[in-house]
Amino acid sequence: MICTNNYIRPLKVLLFAVITLFLFSEAHIPKTKPKGVKTIVIDAGHGGKDPGCNGSVHNEKTVALGIALKLGELIEKNMPDVKVIYTRKTDEFVELEERAQIANRNNADLFISIHCNAASNYAVFKDKNGKVHYKTYKDKKVKIHKVEVHNPKPFGSATYVMGISNEKGKLNTAKRENASMLLEDNYQKTYNGFDPQSDEAYIIMSLWTGAFVGQSADLASKIQSEYTKKAGRVDKGVQRQSIWVLWRTAMPSILTEVGFLTNPEEEKFLGSEKGQKYMASALFRAVRSYKDENEGVSKKYDDDLEKEEPLVNENLSKGNVNDVEQDSSSIANTANEELYNGFLKEADDFWKAKKYEDAQLKYEKCNELKPEERYPLARVEECKKKIAEQKSSLSVEEQQKKELKTKYNTLIASADKLVAQKNWNAAAIQYQQATELMPEEIYPKEKLKEIDAVITAEKQRLKEKEEKYLKEKIKHNQEKARLAAKKHAADSLAKIQKQKADTIPPKAKDIVTNYKDKTPKKDTVQKIKNNNTPQSKPGVAFKVQFAMSETEPNLKSDKYKSIEDVGFYKAGNVFKLTSGNFAEPNDAINLQHKMKETYKDCFVIALKNNQRIDFKEAVKQISNNK
Ligand SMILES: [Zn+2]
Structure with a gap:
């Protein structure tokens, strides 16, 4: 937290600031104060959005508030005649000027501001040759800054009073503590353009003539003495710096830096309940002693606070802090x-x-x-x-060569990429172009050969694949045709058999087994019904035999009047009466069905030259004649 900003303001602005601040400071022209300490303002540094400085675990605003509240409690408990006013009792942000004005408005007799210290170094590292380098970083405006890190070495407590020794480079505490104003919304207006980071800004404060510096220094030295005697702190002494809250308060005022949060031992102590209690009791004893002296009281105390067990600080052994x-x-x-x-x-x-x-x-x-x-x-x-x-200075020729080489390299890179994507034809085009640019290069030529081999192999593979496909296709079609033919045949047969089943009476089935496609046609049946002329061809005739007689039958007799095509043939001495005369056996079968109602035992016979022959033989004969 060491501030090194050497910001130099223009002279005009500086003069303006000097004049306005001078007028502004009229407000606290020292007045004579009646003796006694009746009102004490306790100011816990920072708060809210302003954390103050940070240790590795604790921050300044929290440690300061812890000690401030404990100090206030001790005063309220042990000094019933004193009114305690806090600038803050919680974690809230209070403006610097407001802190001073709280004390002024309440006509306080003491102003005690509690803070913690911090130290930092620029981060350095050694390279392999043992040289030391700074670590740097670039900000958003690309300005280079050295990296700051906590410097764990410094420790010890100091108490500040308003002072005029504003030497350049020795304003660290003032700059750090005054910087809180930069977090205020209206800080430019409130502080009349005062820049807490600028050395020059502090010139104005050197015009200060302190009325209470003696009393302030008196309290400060009592505090330092208590820190070392009882709290085991290392004494960094009473110091003078131009700290805003001290400058703006019109009463004895001190700002105490209880220790360094950047020192691990001190941070641990100050962050602890015990450490804060020790610091608060040290402050209390200093205030009590100051009050008594101020009020002309001479009193010895024998209470717990006075008899507090002194702490030993292990840091004491480590020598001079300033070194x-x-x-x-x-x-x-x-x-x-x-x-x-x-x-x-x-x-x-x-x-x-x-x-x-x-x-x-x-x-x-x-x-x-x-x-x-x-x-x-x-x-x-x-x-x-x-x-x-x-x-x-590079010759034109060299330049051209360089350009050519660049183009070539670009083409090769692109072609190699296409090869990786198996985009052979596009790659081949680019290798070809590369060869034309730099004919002496072997690489693209080799690549072209490779691609050619790949493409040939690919073509062969495709051809074989196509042939195989065609073969399979032909085979498939042949099989399909075979199955279709088979199905067609089966369908036809089924159709025929169905037609036969519809027309052929059950008993005649056997007869027609060898009689393919000769099913009786409907018109034939019709003709039979209409008593048309017999259709028997010379030779074989099919008739229905329905009766027999030992005498020659008279065909004109009334008893045969209703018989269709009545006739007879002689077998031995017996005359056998027939009906119908058909070339097709089925016609005879149909007639037989009709006649069965009257002639129950009638049956179909085959005749050749009016002599009975074997029926199967007759069917065979007529089918052969067709
Ligand atoms: Zn502070």
């Missing part, structure tokens, strides 16, 4: 110098070797470290010129 602080800052300065000189030497060596690009980088590093040095910056510009010259 430690100086030590850490001198390390940083030495590191800076070493780093700069190291870069500068490297840069000059590169320059001599005409390695201007490397030299430029190193000179730029020097410039970052010491922006005020003109030499590195000048050399950076010279390096840029030299680099440009080197570039233009």
